[in-house]
Amino acid sequence: xxxxxxxxxxxxxxxxxxxxxxxxxxxxxxxxxxxxxxxxxxxxxxxxxxxxxxxxxxxxxxxxxxxxxxxxxxxxxxxxxxxxxxxxxxxxxxxxxxxxxxxxxxxxxxxxxxxxxxxxxxxxxxxxxxxxxxxxxxxxxxxxxxxxxxxxxxxxxxxxxxxxxxxxxxxxxxxxxxxxxxxxxxxxxxxxxxxxxxxxxxxxxxxxxxxxxxxxxxxxxxxxxxxxxxxxxxxxxxxxxxxxxxxxxxxxxxxxxxxxxxxxxxxxxxxxxxxxxxxxxxxxxxxxxxxxxxxx
Numbered sequence: 456x457x458x459x460x461x462x463x464x465x466x467x468x469x470x471x472x473x474x475x476x477x478x479x480x481x482x483x484x485x486x487x488x489x490x491x492x493x494x495x496x497x498x499x500x501x502x503x504x505x506x507x508x509x510x511x512x513x514x515x516x517x518x519x520x521x522x523x524x525x526x527x528x529x530x531x532x533x534x535x536x537x538x539x540x541x542x543x544x545x546x547x548x549x550x551x552x553x554x555x556x557x558x559x560x561x562x563x564x565x566x567x568x569x570x571x572x573x574x575x576x577x578x579x580x581x582x583x584x585x586x587x588x589x590x591x592x593x594x595x596x597x598x599x600x601x602x603x604x605x606x607x608x609x610x611x612x613x614x615x616x617x618x619x620x621x622x623x624x625x626x627x628x629x630x631x632x633x634x635x636x637x638x639x640x641x642x643x644x645x646x647x648x649x650x651x652x653x654x655x656x657x658x659x660x661x662x663x664x665x666x667x668x669x670x671x672x673x674x675x676x677x678x679x680x681x682x683x684x685x686x687x688x689x690x691x692x693x694x695x696x697x698x699x700x701x702x703x704x705x706x707x708x709x710x711x712x713x714x715x716x717x718x719x720x721x722x723x724x725x726x727x728x729x730x731x732x733x734x735x736x737x738x739x740x741x742x743x744x745x746x747x748x749x750x751x
Contacts, residue, residue, distance in 0.1 A: 474506040532554035
């Protein structure tokens with residue numbers, strides 16, 4: 456039985472383009488925080504675009520040497536099952552099944568290579584990455600490289616907050632909601648040390664306070680919070696820059712004090728979007744910045 460080579464090749468190229476889209480979007484959303492261009496490019500290709508590059512390689516090898524490509528796909532299925540073993544069963548099954556099905560299809564696809572497939576396997580994913588990467592690349596390059604890590608006074612029409620300086624009240628690593636709230640309670644007056652007894656000077660910001668405080672290139676974003684629907688809106692979208700965010704930190708989300716229920720609380724991203732998250736969630740990119748009421 457022979458299968459038309461275009462059947463597995465089309466699936467491979469589509470999967471590669473999807474990885475290219477996901478990788479380049481995630482790269483400029485949660486990546487691109489290192490101090491040099493070379494380091495950021497390295498992170499982009501190693502962490503975010505490597506699945507795309509692997510799929511390109513597998514597609515090319517499978518088109519030139521179908522049996523070798525089939526074996527590589529079976530190997531990739533086993534590796535993905537091991538790599539995603541700690542994730543959901545659905546993710547493991549989906550990725551492993553995709554590689555297995557492609558391996559079987561390439562095994563029965565014959566030996567004749569197709570130059571058009573080779574070209575499309577290269578051009579379409581790279582074009583996808585370029586097309587969806589241009590706008591976010593320009594956005595991150597427009598950020599100021601000067602970072603002020605001191606406490607920041609941020610006034611709005613309704614309130615004024617002092618945001619904690621870099622340190623225990625504004626760390627570069629993530630914490631769960633309970634740990635973040637505790638740090639704020641025990642933070643000393645100038646926000647530089649954790650005291651042995653809680654002073655309750657600092658706290659996590661409420662979700663509305665965080666939304667209204669968002670800035671882009673130093674200007675207020677005109678944020679508003681719809682509590683009934685749990686949605687934030689802005690006149691123009693915030694970005695990961697001063698005076699609130701550290702562009703050299705992997706943290707892209709902050710906890711707020713606003714609880715959704717007993718198990719979840721709202722978090723806010725540097726681009727202003729708001730989601731509920733389980734309070735027990737502890738990830739490197741989910742951090743916090745303590746606030747205190749202030750007057751100018």
